[in-house]
Amino acid sequence: MMKWGILGPGSIAHHFAEALQKEGESILAVGARNKEKGQAFAEKFDIPRVYEGFQGVLDDSEVDVVYIATPHAFHYETIIEALKHGKHVLAEKAITVNSKQLDEITALAAEKQLIVAEAMTIYHMPIYKELQQLVDAGKIGDIQTLSVNFNSIKENDPKNRFFNPDLAGGALLDIGVYALAFVRMFIQEEPSEVISTVTKHETGVDQQAGIILKNKKGQLATITLSFMVESPERATVMGTKGFIDMEKFSRAQHATVCYVEQGKTETIEAGETEKALQYEVKAMKELIEKDVPHVTLPYTKDVMKIMDQLRKQWEISFSFE
Template sequence: MINWAILGPGSIAHHFAEALKKEGESIHAVGARNKEKAEVFAEQFDISHVYEGFQGVFDNPDVHVVYIATPHAFHYETIKEALLHGKHVLAEKAITVNYQQLEELAALAEEKQLILAEAMTIYHMPIFKELQQLIDAGKIGKVQSLSVNFNSIKENVPTNRFFNPDLAGGALLDIGVYALSFVRLFMKEQPSEIISTVTKHETGVDQQAGIILKNEQGQIATITLSFMVESPERATIMGTNGFIDIEKFSRAQKATVCYVEEEKTETIENGETESALRYEVRAMKELIESDVPHVTLPYTKDVMGMMDQLRQQWEIEFDFE
């Protein structure tokens, strides 16, 4: 039995705890800066060990893996302490604020023979595994381009996590990480060329951006991100003989495949949107319990590297970096 601990019992942590329960997993401990909040969470999910702060979780020898659901501005320090105390770590996205932080933590995890992973739904949705098989079989020809739109209107409050630079705010680290993860998953290799433009919020963080990426194989991806408008969350993979259209791509369960030469359309369904976090739990367990390759961490590193390049282009750097 693997004993899990949850740090930061906010909204996403509630959903993750529900996924753990449905998977029959043991939630051994919860830690929060506000102990009363932790106690309410513990009562709801029948958690026996409750801590004010995180140190008690780190010191508990019966905790095997820590799920971190705090704002990403604080992930680096929290992940580092968890790894130093011998805990596997699954951290919400963005896993860190920059590549240097992630590279250091990944090296520490390797040294300690521990698993470090980002809770990125895209890497674990069954539909994408099936689509990768379809693409590898040449069903839509050679993939040449991808298009991703991810837009969500956020309340214009400069102090909230979306716009506050002290909390590493901005659309890129919040929703852009999904778009870039999707692109990296379906590109044959890491983009080597990045062109972009940005609209900044009054606080200095990015609130809208257009991004073009190209790799050495000539594959091109275009991404639009915005906290200023609402639109369908959509991704399209375009090949020489067809294309794949995916709505609500971050937790997709359905895709439409259009075969151009045959003038035929096919709908593919696999997995369930509501089970997205359960797939993350299963993937983390498999990494801990077996010798399967940790294929998602290299993707996570590539995405973090792209986000670093984009913020450099936009001249956005957080004071605490």
């Protein structure tokens, strides 16, 4: 059994700790900048070791793997330190802020023979394995077009993580990473053309955007992101023989498949939305148990490159980059 350390006891960390316990994993330590929050978190989940700050967890020789749940502005430095201390790492999305950071992490993980993975639900939900098999079998023909909408109203507070540039705020790095991961999973190769438009918040970060992606095979994707409106979280994959339609795609457990040629519709179900974080835990355990040097970033590098291009187009950068 692996011994986990949790860095940053925020709301997502509470859900992840529950997932760890349901999977029978051992949570040995928690690190928190606020000692009181760390103590409360430890009491709730019966965690024996509480450290003020993160260094204590990283120095703890009995911790095998760390889960990083801090704002993504701090992921790079924390992941680097964790790897230097010999820890496997599972970090929340977005795993880093830019490609340069990710490349450095990838190189260090390979050198240390450690696992680094992004806690991206789309990569681990069972429904996506079913859909990939369906696509690979040619059931909906050749994929031509994808459409993704991900919109969520956020409190208009310049200091919160959604709009604060010091915390790498903006819709792209928060919810856009899901939309881009979805697209990259279904297209055959990374986009060669990236076209976009953006509306910025008063703090300078992106608050909504329209994005068009196209690769050299002619596959086209359109993405709408917004922190200003609410709408169904929906994604559609369109092929020459049919299409796949998904709601709440980031943690989906079912999808509707329309076979145009046959004029019929099928509902495919796999996995459970409520177990989304448990699937991440299982995937991380499997990677570590393989006992081989491996950095599991299936499409993350491509997604990060796209986000770099978009922020360059929008002239959005962060002071700490």
